Amino acid sequence: MRDLGADASVDITDVVCPVTFVKTKIALEELDPGQTISIRMNDGEPVRNVPRSVKEEGHRILKLTDNRDGTYSLIVRKSADQA
Amino acid sequence: MAVDYASLKKGGFMRQKQRDNFSVRLKVVGGSMTAEQLRTIAEIAQKYGDGHVHLTSRQGVEIPFIKLEDIEAVKAELSAGGVSVGVCGPRVRTVTACQGSAVCPSGCIDTYALALDISERYFGRELPHKFKFGVTGCMNNCLKAEENDVGIKGGCLIEWKRDDCALCGVCVKACREKALSVEDGEIKLDEGRCNYCGRCVKSCPADAWHGEPAYILSFGGLFGNKIATGKAVIPIVLDRETMFRAADAAVDFFSRHGIPGERFRSSIERTGWDALKAAIEEEARVHA
Numbered sequence: 015m016r017d018l019g020a021d022a023s024v025d026i027t028d029v030v031c032p033v034t035f036v037k038t039k040i041a042l043e044e045l046d047p048g049q050t051i052s053i054r055m056n057d058g059e060p061v062r063n064v065p066r067s068v069k070e071e072g073h074r075i076l077k078l079t080d081n082r083d084g085t086y087s088l089i090v091r092k093s094a095d096q097a
Numbered sequence: 098m099a100v101d102y103a104s105l106k107k108g109g110f111m112r113q114k115q116r117d118n119f120s121v122r123l124k125v126v127g128g129s130m131t132a133e134q135l136r137t138i139a140e141i142a143q144k145y146g147d148g149h150v151h152l153t154s155r156q157g158v159e160i161p162f163i164k165l166e167d168i169e170a171v172k173a174e175l176s177a178g179g180v181s182v183g184v185c186g187p188r189v190r191t192v193t194a195c196q197g198s199a200v201c202p203s204g205c206i207d208t209y210a211l212a213l214d215i216s217e218r219y220f221g222r223e224l225p226h227k228f229k230f231g232v233t234g235c236m237n238n239c240l241k242a243e244e245n246d247v248g249i250k251g252g253c254l255i256e257w258k259r260d261d262c263a264l265c266g267v268c269v270k271a272c273r274e275k276a277l278s279v280e281d282g283e284i285k286l287d288e289g290r291c292n293y294c295g296r297c298v299k300s301c302p303a304d305a306w307h308g309e310p311a312y313i314l315s316f317g318g319l320f321g322n323k324i325a326t327g328k329a330v331i332p333i334v335l336d337r338e339t340m341f342r343a344a345d346a347a348v349d350f351f352s353r354h355g356i357p358g359e360r361f362r363s364s365i366e367r368t369g370w371d372a373l374k375a376a377i378e379e380e381a382r383v384h385a
Contacts, residue, residue, distance in 0.1 A: 065300055070299075074302065
């Protein structure tokens with residue numbers, strides 16, 4: 015399921031708010047600054063809120079892809095100033 | 098000498114059921130106090146009260162069990178500690194506010210600064226009945242704007258910046274009103290659906306939405322013996338001056354048409370919403 019080009023991936027379709035963002039944060043913590051991750055999330059509440067939360071944490075959103083199966087993949091580059 | 102309860106009440110000293118005991122209402126603007134003020138309040142509650150304070154439903158602080166003979170000393174010590182007394186009775190009350198854009202990621206307007214300005218302009222003004230202002234920073238409405246006589250809610254007037262947009266679609270999903278769509282390589286905004294929440298602005302990874310802070314006003318809210326939601330009478334307002342002119346018009350309207358003991362809502366319903374609308378439009382020079 016790993017997105018071509020992303021350094022890592024995480025699937026948050028099995029959890030609901032606020033664990034969606036907790037899981038996202040943990041996955042981001044495991045990355046090195048500047049690395050990318052593909053986050054697979056459900057349509058609805060997760061895709062409405064998780065991108066904004068990721069932005070507010072200072073990371074760079076590169077892309078949002080509609081997987082056409084009720085899920086979306088958000089490609090994020092980890093902020094350079096976060097270890 | 099007879100005790101002038103009315104003037105004590107006006108000055109924030111409210112008679113308790115326990116004889117010669119008063120609950121002292123303090124002036125708090127926008128629910129914000131310094132640590133130093135809190136220290137003063139704590140000291141006075143211990144020295145003159147019974148060691149507790151009451152946090153009111155509208156972000157106020159009251160120190161109960163102040164004795165009649167201590168009122169002057171309490172006033173002097175509060176003042177020395179940078180704390181003012183509040184008001185009760187038929188006048189403009191505590192201006193409430195959420196934390197707004199100075200602190201909250203969701204805030205569209207600087208509610209705290211606005212609450213201070215509103216308080217400066219209207220606090221304590223004599224009117225036919227109590228009159229409440231509440232300021233909330235965004236559509237989440239944590240401060241419940243519409244339950245106030247005049248409610249002010251922050252919004253964003255949005256503009257898409259094509260050159261900055263990566264067409265990622267995050268804003269389309271962030272919008273709860275389904276006002277946005279991607280069509281032919283462009284983001285389309287259905288203005289009729291936009292509720293000015295600013296979620297597109299806040300969520301956009303490329304800062305391709307410009308959000309201009311704006312004010313959504315509501316009038317005639319009540320949440321006491323009678324319950325009624327404040328109504329929007331004019332469209333969203335873009336500048337503070339117009340917002341203040343609209344608020345001036347509402348206060349003047351109540352001052353002119355209100356009967357003593359009647360809330361603003363009742364005055365509006367008796368006089369007619371159209372009359373209020375016309376008064377606000379004339380004063381604020383805004384037209385729907």
